[in-house]
Structure formats: structure tokens, C-alpha cells
Amino acid sequence: MPQRQIYLLSPRQLSAETIAVTFAKTSRSPQSFRQIAAELSEEQSARFHEKWVIGYGHASVAEHAVLHIAFENVSRLAVECIESNRLASYTEKSTRYQTWNLDEFYLPPEIETSPWRARYVETTRLLFQTYQDILPALRAEVRKRLPLRENETEQAWDRRVRSQYVDAARFLLPASALANLGMTVNARALEHAIRKMLSHPLEEVRQIGIQLKQTAQEEVPTLLKYAEASPYLQTLSERLPLVASKLAAPSPSSGDWCVLVAWEPDAEDRLLAAALYRYGNLPYLEALRAVQNASHTQRLEWASLLLSGVNRHQLPLREFEHTCYTFDLIMDQGAYFEFKRHRMMTQSPQLLTAGLGYATPRLIEEAGVAAPYHRAMQAAAETYRLLAEWNPQVAQYIVPNGFYRRVLVTFNLREAYHFCQLRAASNAHFSIRRLALRIAEEIRRVHPLLASAMELPQESWEEIEAQSFV
Ligand SMILES: Cc1cc2nc3c(=O)[nH]c(=O)nc-3n(C[C@H](O)[C@H](O)[C@H](O)COP(=O)(O)OP(=O)(O)OC[C@H]3O[C@@H](n4cnc5c(N)ncnc54)[C@H](O)[C@@H]3O)c2cc1C
Incomplete structure (x- = not known):
């Protein structure tokens, strides 16, 4: 042998x-x-x-053919396109553990040659200056609550608590803030990524696409040779906004930030049937009928067998992927930036705008820096309004992390377990923790049995909201 x-x-x-x-x-x-x-x-x-x-x-x-690609000094807005490729891996500069200097922002070529240059630079500088100015006050406020431990050095204390005050300051960082990220990707996924970049409405992203193609071809000259802009994507990004702009304005009742818009009422039956199908030999419809005809006690027994042993470190069986949820979500851009990293989801974000208002972290008020915060956020909203009339794509660069954004998302129950458990954990940013707990609550509301094994903290999303936001 x-x-x-x-x-x-x-x-x-x-x-x-x-x-x-x-x-x-x-x-x-x-x-x-x-x-x-x-x-x-x-x-x-x-x-x-x-x-x-x-x-x-x-x-x-x-x-x-796998490549490891380093991107430096690309705007966080461009990062969205780079990271929109599901079949790749990324690590980026954290807005929780690092801070930004005054000049670490991108000046888009569209703006450089427009009448908006001075206004854009002035507003961006105000945001960055305010970000820098409020950091010491936020840090001092955190120090009051979490004093130095015995024998702890200043640096060790800062490492331990830095995210707490930077988490609040980050709401001011605009989408033009520069980032570094590493991407590991195979040549097939990269070809698709380059096609999307070359078709993108933003000049920065198209430039990145060209540079990326040249750089990657040093390693894979043939496989990327035909990565070109997609007329399909270009046409849609030109024409669909015109079609959508003719629809009626949102109704006053469309304010909830987490709406479960679609789920399968018979998910429990279908999931049990899928599990019995996998481990048995019945055709699916017969397995489904067996589940539908089973007694309540029998179904509970099967469900508890499927769920026992599921915890934060053990995802449920792949059959949990047979049932999906669609949510219409509104979250601050900082939270969206973390949310978009979840690749086992289908996400449709709307453009980043200042139109839905912004969040104010409670720490900002408690540290006595609400006035400069609101001044900077309102200046950003006003500059956004002016820029958006001219070019809504480019106007996104000025919008800070604190502004709300709408995202339609569909994911299966297995990913729901992963997302909710990971992002509701106490070390996550309060904004995404609130979101994860609310999503879990909505899923539990419609599928109490299926979601019953999610390991979540005791806190409710309402408590996080009350503690963390004004
Ligand atoms: C505490 C914390 C700190 C973080 N800090 C940073 C940071 O500083 N910088 C940063 O860039 N990101 C950071 N992240 C984001 C993190 O790296 C993930 O990108 C993000 O949480 C998405 O999680 P995921 O990859 O597990 O989930 P998903 O993309 O939702 O994937 C779900 C699951 O599918 C599997 N999977 C998906 N894709 C792959 C793949 N390509 N290969 C193998 N398995 C895959 C994994 O099991 C994964 O858990 C942080 C996250 C946490 C929770």
C-alpha cells in the first residue's frame, strides 16, 4: 500500500x-x-x-494561489470596498486601541479640484482637533472610575483601559481617516475584488484597484491579467440611485433601529427535519412530515439533543444554516465598521450620510466635553449636506463614525449564534454589544427554542444603551 x-x-x-x-x-x-x-x-x-x-x-x-497584501494609508471609506470581499481575511488598524494624528486623513481627488476643498479640510481638521482635544478629558474621567492598581505603571494602566476612553472619542473620526490593513486572499477572490474596485464610483478606490492589480501581478501575472472594470456594476451604480431617489421619503414610523423583517415561521420544523435527514435516510419532505407529526415532547427532546453542548466555543451543527433572518438595522458607523467584518452574512449598507443623526456616548457628557463634540459633529453634518448636493459618494468622506447608517442584512442561525455570542461579550465595544443583544432578543422572540442555547451576558441591550449613550 x-x-x-x-x-x-x-x-x-x-x-x-x-x-x-x-x-x-x-x-x-x-x-x-x-x-x-x-x-x-x-x-x-x-x-x-x-x-x-x-x-x-x-x-x-x-x-x-494565495497572496498577502499590505495596504497603508487608505481611507476608511475605501477600506469598506476592500473588505467587502467575503472570501478573504483582514486585519486592520483598530479605532479602539490606536489614536489618530491631526493630518492622518485623506483628501479625495474629486474634492481637491472642486470649490469644496477649503471647507472639507477645515471641517476635517475640526473633527481631528476635537478628537485630540477631548481624549485627555475622557481619559481623566475613566481614571476616576478605574484608578491605578497597586504597583501598576502608568503605561500598564493605559494599556488596560485605553479602549474605554478611545471607544468614546472614535465617534468623531470621519470616514476619511487613514487606515492600514493586511489582506490575505486567493487570486480568484482577488480578481473579483479588483473588478469591483475598478468599477467603483470613488476615484480613490479605482486608483487602489489599479495599484493593487499592478502589485499583485508581480506574484500572479497571469491570473489577474483580465481583471477589468465591470460595465454591469458601473451601470447599476449610476442608474439605481436615480431610480431609488424617485421613491417616497421614509415614513415617520420607520424609526426603529433593529427590525426583524423576515424569518421562517416553520424554522423549527425545518431545522429538526434537516438534522434528522442528515443522520438518517429519509427524503427531506418525509423527514419534515415526521417532525410535523411528532408530539411536543418528542420535538423538545430532539431539539435539546441538537442544542446540548452548544456554547461560545462550540457552534451548532451546519444544519442551523438552513434557516435565515433578515434585519433592517440602523447603527453608528463605528459599529458598522466592525459589523461589516462578519463575512458569513449578506450585508447591503446604504451610503454613509449625516441624514440619520448621530449618537453621543455618555462618557463624552460625563467628561464635560459635550459642547466641543456637538460643535464638531454639527459642523460635519452641515459640510456633509453641502457636499452631498454636489456628490453624495464623495460627501461620505466627511461623515464621522458617530453618525447612523442603515444596513439590510441576512444571515443564518449558525452565524447568528457566532455573531451574537462574540459581539455581546463584555470586551466588545458598547455599540456593537447593544446591537448583538438586540438581534439575539429578536431571534429569541420568534424562535425561543432554537435560540435558547446562545450564551449571552446577563445585561440587556437597554441597560447598555442607558449606560453608554446619552
Ligand atoms: C475582541 C475583538 C478584537 C478585535 N480586534 C480587531 C482588530 O484590532 N483589528 C481587526 O482588524 N479586527 C479586529 N477584530 C475583528 C475580528 O478579527 C474579526 O474580523 C471579526 O470579529 C469577524 O469575526 P469572524 O471572522 O469570526 O466572523 P465571520 O466573518 O462572521 O465568520 C464566521 C465564522 O466563519 C469562519 N470563517 C469565516 N471566514 C473564514 C476564513 N476566511 N477562514 C477561516 N474561517 C473563516 C470562522 O469560524 C468565523 O468565526 C476584533 C474582534 C474582536 C471580537
């Missing part, structure tokens, strides 16, 4: 494109991967990709 072998194809020895071809060739070749790789040159790999991946559409081969 041939011996089992498990080994790495190291990117230190083989190019990303050669690794991808080596794996692809196992489909037709009886040779070992080492033998296949040894016989390949970079030119042969390029020819293979041209023929199979590009010519015949065997695109999944490109997933074996």
Missing part, C-alpha cells in the same frame, strides 16, 4: 501560480505533487492558467 504523505508546497520555493498549477494537474496526472512541481517552470504555469483558468473557465484553480 502506498504510504500516506502530507507535506507543504512552500511559497518560499514555488511561485503562487506554480503552486496553483501543481494542484490543478493532480486532476489528470498520477504523479506526486513534488514530481509535478519539479517539472514545472513559471512559463509553463502561465500557459496552463491561460488555457484552463482563463480559456476554459476552470477558475477555482486560481484559489490555490
Whole structure:
């Protein structure tokens, strides 16, 4: 019997494109991967990709070519497009553990050549200056509540509590604030990402797309060769806003910030049926009928079997993905920036605007810096209003993290468990904790049994809201 072998194809020895071809060739070749790789040159790999991946559409081969891409000094608004790619991994500069200097913001080319340049720079500087100015007062307020421990150094104290005061100051940071992020992505997902960037309405994002394509081609020259702008995406981003702008204005009753707009009333039956289907041999409709005809006690027994052992470190079975929830959410932009990192969801954010108002963290009032905070936020709202009449896409850059944003989101129950448990934890930012607890409450309201194993803190979202926001 041939011996089992498990080994790495190291990117230190083989190019990303050669690794991808080596794996692809196992489909037709009886040779070992080492033998296949040894016989390949970079030119042969390029020819293979041209023929199979590009010519015949065997695109999944490109997933074996993985890149690690560093982005520095891109606006947080551009980060949204970069991170909108679900099949990739990211780590970015934290607004909770780092602070921003006065000049760490982006001046968009559209504004540079417009009559709005001076106004944009003045408002951005006011936001950054206010951010810097209120940090000491917020820090002092936190110090009153969380004094230095015995033998604790000033630096150790700061490391321990920094997020508490930076969490409040971050509401002032505009979407133009510059960020660094690392992205790990395969060439197939990257091609899609570049296409989205090249089709984007913002000049900064299109420039990033061009630079990214050039940079990544140093590693994967063939696989990204045909990454071009998508006329489909370009047309939609030009035409759909015109169509949508003709709809009626929102009604006064559309104010709730967390509305469960769709769920499946028979989710419990369907989920139990899916689990019995997987571990049995019935066709699905017969499994469903068996569940529907079962006694209440029997169903409870099956459900408790499915849920026992589920906790923060153990997600429920994949069958929990057969039931979904759609929420219409309003959250502050800071919370959205964290929320968008959850890739196992379908998220449709509206443009960032100043139209829905802004949140005020309670710490800002308690530290006595509400007046400069409101002054800066109102100045941002006014500059936004002026800019938005001219270009609503570009106007987003001026909007600070504290402003509210609408997002339509659909996710399955398994992801709901993950999101709610992770983001309701006490170390999360109060804004996303409130959101996670409210989402959990809504799911429990419609599916008390299915959501009963979620491990959540004792606090309610109302308590977090009362403690953390004015
Ligand atoms: C306390 C805390 C601090 C954080 N600090 C930072 C920070 O400083 N900087 C920063 O950039 N982010 C930070 N994050 C965000 C974090 O890194 C995640 O991006 C975010 O929480 C989304 O979580 P997720 O990846 O588990 O969830 P989702 O994207 O919702 O995915 C759900 C689950 O699917 C699986 N999954 C999804 N995609 C992959 C994949 N590509 N490979 C393997 N498994 C996958 C995982 O099991 C994952 O838990 C922080 C998060 C927390 C909770």
C-alpha cells in the first residue's frame, strides 16, 4: 500500500501560480505533487492558467494561489470596498486601541479640484482637533472610575483601559481617516475584488484597484491579467440611485433601529427535519412530515439533543444554516465598521450620510466635553449636506463614525449564534454589544427554542444603551 504523505508546497520555493498549477494537474496526472512541481517552470504555469483558468473557465484553480497584501494609508471609506470581499481575511488598524494624528486623513481627488476643498479640510481638521482635544478629558474621567492598581505603571494602566476612553472619542473620526490593513486572499477572490474596485464610483478606490492589480501581478501575472472594470456594476451604480431617489421619503414610523423583517415561521420544523435527514435516510419532505407529526415532547427532546453542548466555543451543527433572518438595522458607523467584518452574512449598507443623526456616548457628557463634540459633529453634518448636493459618494468622506447608517442584512442561525455570542461579550465595544443583544432578543422572540442555547451576558441591550449613550 502506498504510504500516506502530507507535506507543504512552500511559497518560499514555488511561485503562487506554480503552486496553483501543481494542484490543478493532480486532476489528470498520477504523479506526486513534488514530481509535478519539479517539472514545472513559471512559463509553463502561465500557459496552463491561460488555457484552463482563463480559456476554459476552470477558475477555482486560481484559489490555490494565495497572496498577502499590505495596504497603508487608505481611507476608511475605501477600506469598506476592500473588505467587502467575503472570501478573504483582514486585519486592520483598530479605532479602539490606536489614536489618530491631526493630518492622518485623506483628501479625495474629486474634492481637491472642486470649490469644496477649503471647507472639507477645515471641517476635517475640526473633527481631528476635537478628537485630540477631548481624549485627555475622557481619559481623566475613566481614571476616576478605574484608578491605578497597586504597583501598576502608568503605561500598564493605559494599556488596560485605553479602549474605554478611545471607544468614546472614535465617534468623531470621519470616514476619511487613514487606515492600514493586511489582506490575505486567493487570486480568484482577488480578481473579483479588483473588478469591483475598478468599477467603483470613488476615484480613490479605482486608483487602489489599479495599484493593487499592478502589485499583485508581480506574484500572479497571469491570473489577474483580465481583471477589468465591470460595465454591469458601473451601470447599476449610476442608474439605481436615480431610480431609488424617485421613491417616497421614509415614513415617520420607520424609526426603529433593529427590525426583524423576515424569518421562517416553520424554522423549527425545518431545522429538526434537516438534522434528522442528515443522520438518517429519509427524503427531506418525509423527514419534515415526521417532525410535523411528532408530539411536543418528542420535538423538545430532539431539539435539546441538537442544542446540548452548544456554547461560545462550540457552534451548532451546519444544519442551523438552513434557516435565515433578515434585519433592517440602523447603527453608528463605528459599529458598522466592525459589523461589516462578519463575512458569513449578506450585508447591503446604504451610503454613509449625516441624514440619520448621530449618537453621543455618555462618557463624552460625563467628561464635560459635550459642547466641543456637538460643535464638531454639527459642523460635519452641515459640510456633509453641502457636499452631498454636489456628490453624495464623495460627501461620505466627511461623515464621522458617530453618525447612523442603515444596513439590510441576512444571515443564518449558525452565524447568528457566532455573531451574537462574540459581539455581546463584555470586551466588545458598547455599540456593537447593544446591537448583538438586540438581534439575539429578536431571534429569541420568534424562535425561543432554537435560540435558547446562545450564551449571552446577563445585561440587556437597554441597560447598555442607558449606560453608554446619552
Ligand atoms: C475582541 C475583538 C478584537 C478585535 N480586534 C480587531 C482588530 O484590532 N483589528 C481587526 O482588524 N479586527 C479586529 N477584530 C475583528 C475580528 O478579527 C474579526 O474580523 C471579526 O470579529 C469577524 O469575526 P469572524 O471572522 O469570526 O466572523 P465571520 O466573518 O462572521 O465568520 C464566521 C465564522 O466563519 C469562519 N470563517 C469565516 N471566514 C473564514 C476564513 N476566511 N477562514 C477561516 N474561517 C473563516 C470562522 O469560524 C468565523 O468565526 C476584533 C474582534 C474582536 C471580537
